[in-house]
Amino acid sequence: MDMQLEVVVIPVADVDRSKDFYKGLGWRLDADFSGTDGLRVVQLTPPGSECSVIFGDRVSASAPGSAEGLHLVVTDIEAAREELVRNGAEVNEVFHDAGGVFHHAGTDARVAGPHPERGSYGSYVSFSDPDGNGWVVQEVTERLPGR
Template sequence: MSATDWRLEVVQVPVSDLDRAKRFYAEQCGFAVDLDTRLSDSVRVVQLTPPGSACSIHLSRGIHTMPPGSLQGLQVVVGDLEAARRGLLERGVGVSPVRHVEGGVWAEGRGGKWNSFAFFSDPDGNGWVLQERPGA
């Protein structure tokens, strides 16, 4: 890695209950659990990575001061939005219908290239956006 390369590799996600959030992201969203460690009696870090992603999330206690549920618009790109949405629904995640932007407002259904989305939240209300990446 060059000294001039900047790579976003970890995003802090503020949660109120680390065990509940870990279960949600691992079991319901299918994220891989990379790390679950206690650095002290008051500091614990759980790192999870979405399937195929180079960027992970940290669920932590005692590291940051963001209120649980305050992170919105975490966007992940998927190759097949319907399949990703179906997988979340099958694992009990409440996810919106597919939507797109039309004339500056949200409309139901698929849009054109890069214009198909679905939305879900974790148990604390941190908001996620799934966006479909057009095929090659």
Template sequence: MDWKLELVIVPVSDVDRAKKFYTEQLGFAEDVDHRVGDSFRVVQLTPPGSACSISIGIGLTAAAPGSYQGTHLVVNDIEAAHAELVGRGVEVSEPFHFGPQGKQPGVSPGRGDFETFLSFEDPDGNGWTVQEVGRTSS
């Protein structure tokens, strides 16, 4: 049996502000924006190339806005991802590397998969991690 993760609910305080951040700054596709009165709204957003989406909204979760930390996005080129996020106006960390000596600033040229990261937060402080996996050689 396959168990596929398809949706993660991200708690936010201002749905329109968060929607703008995720679509305009991160480039997520808007799949759904549905509301029922003032007490329920669901906005489903999908990162480019992802089979898993996020939902933000009203009446979806009791979790506090900004309480989610470490949700991962995976890319095959951390430098390109960093440049794209900076170009879109996202406040993003410089890439960092995990290796035998622990967390190190910068990107090691001889790095292996799963070792290089960057991070950013949405407007509520939900923390995201971008991890490099499957780097293609240039």
């Protein structure tokens, strides 16, 4: 049976500020619904993605800004960084991991610049939303077999 990841819930403090931030990045607004009990659900989808994010009021019991390691995949890390910056995100410089397998948590083992051989899966940038939810953008130019 196929199982597709469709939605990731991220905890935010200010729903409208977050909605404006993600819309400013060029993400599609799919829904903004409110219930009578104070529930509010906002759903946005990154360009080209089949997975969306949801946030709102009474949607998550997690602390605002506590999501980390949320990944976006692009084919050109420099172009993605430029677009994110142009759209208002504070994005770090391109980096690769010293170990070369996957990036470490936080900023451990980050080496400035893209992967030395520009290997697929090896170059990254990162940014946070206004609450501190952490995003990693990873360059994938050639998929591993079976992907």
